[in-house]
Amino acid sequence: MVLCQARRGAALIAIGAIIGCGAWSVFAMYATTIDRNRSPQTQYIDQMHQWLEPVPKIMSGDHQIELREAWNSRSDRQPVAAYVLAPIGVSRTSGSRWVLLWDPAGVDLSPGKPPWVLRAELGGHMWLLEYVD
């Protein structure tokens, strides 16, 4: 019986540990590790939205395929194994249209265009490309 009661007590302590440590860990995550600052991704998207006027309508799928093929056909570029993410927007200064390419394989796509500041925050996998109708 003593052994039985000791086991029950230990079980209650274990359950209490789950509840106590669990609640504490959720609170600790809230108090310490929560990201209250804007992440690099958020800053990047913010910057992009400042620089580009959002496109009111999503670019059509056909246009995106054309864009990908046009990019791949250029001899000074490596072929793109990338996705056209669209829609990004229209430049607030020049009026040209831009889209975003994502290249998970890290192929060197050097578009020779600004904005280099934005590029630095993307780890080499995200590229803004000018889109000419």
Next chain:
Amino acid sequence: MVSLALGTAAAIGVAILARLCKAPDQPWLLLVPVGAAMGIALTSVTMLLWLVLPEGLDYVKIEMGLAIVIVATLWRGSREPAAGTDEPAVLRRFGLISLAVMIIAGGWATASMVQHFSANPYGQWDAWSMWNLKAKILHAGGDSWAIRLRDGSPHPDYPLLQPASIARLWKYAGTDSHHGPQAFAVACLLLTVSVTVGGVWHLRGMLLGAAAGLATCASSMVLREARSQYADMALAMFSTAACASLAVAMHNAAPRGCLFIVAGFMAGAACWTKNEGLAFAAALGMAIGLGTLIAFGWRRGAMCLVYYLLGLVPLVVVTLTFKATVAGHSDLWPGRAWSDVVALLTDPQRHARIARMASFVWRHGPNFWVTCAMLSLPILIGPALDRRALATTAMIGTTLGIQLVLIYGVYLMTPHDLGWHLVASADRLFVHLWPTTVLLLFVFLRPPKQWWCHRFQQAEP
């Protein structure tokens, strides 16, 4: 309006479940969160149907009208008094305290998500560049939404439950604000925890239910993924709901067919959420087929499997129809020679890298002390030894095991760089499996009246 949209979906789902499972001892603790999840899945499909209907109809008004009709027609609340619990009073008191702690922790978790969203409203990369982009295409893509999904978004073969649900929230709100995906993310976390608590509470009492809820959300990976606005939390919600429904279905002497239908529907919703859901549905189907056969004999076992398939089929049909008509090919299975696949499978370095990542996820995913305490419970409380409880444990354990084997195979054969694939997805895999693992461990324990000493009950005033 976003809250109204989520509330309407939940009301539809709960009303359907109340009608479907009309026994007087309805497991409401489980049925309410599972019903809410079911409503989210159903309305994601109605949102897609809306895209093929003529323009000019007011989606919100029609859906609200339908919701009122459905709730008024189907609602059958239990007229019976709630069955008295057989839980010792001491455990109930501890349970109430634990429940209060769990609710406060849930509030913290929600507050941390809201704080994160206020600083980072777009979610993480995949949310912005894929899941919410797909939702934007559904919301504003016009007649050519299908072409735009196939050719204009990454991973066009990914199912659409989350994008369609977010697009539906935007329809209610009248604008594609950040609040849609954020509210969906919060709902998925809270429903996942609620399903775990409800299932364990119904089967093993309030104290263990609250402990299971805290064990589920006391993981940095779970909270991080929940606020990322990815679809992984939604997948965890549906797979946990399926396993919890199965556990409650197996609880009675005669298995409850309606809950096998619910388990099937939740597995179908997992398929409609992410491709990993297909592996989950197949694994659960195999486990149910085998487990019910052993527990109840071939005749009842076959009926359980039929009920499961009845629930599974609708959303699997939706998923396969989407894949056959709208989605492009999967990037995981490009045409490759068998010799290449065999070379990948037999490369020892790939096995070692996967094992290293599994070890990393295991060390950093769950909270260490919570996991230690959880693993000690089967020793201290003891396992449930009746045939149905053992069958349930074996079925959920088998489902997890089959999923792990299938996912291990995907990692071995992935055409992508293995390091990138592991880094990009291993923590999400943990989030898929962790709530079900917690559920499994708590369902494995003896019920309170068996492990709490009779003398303690007599000592109660």
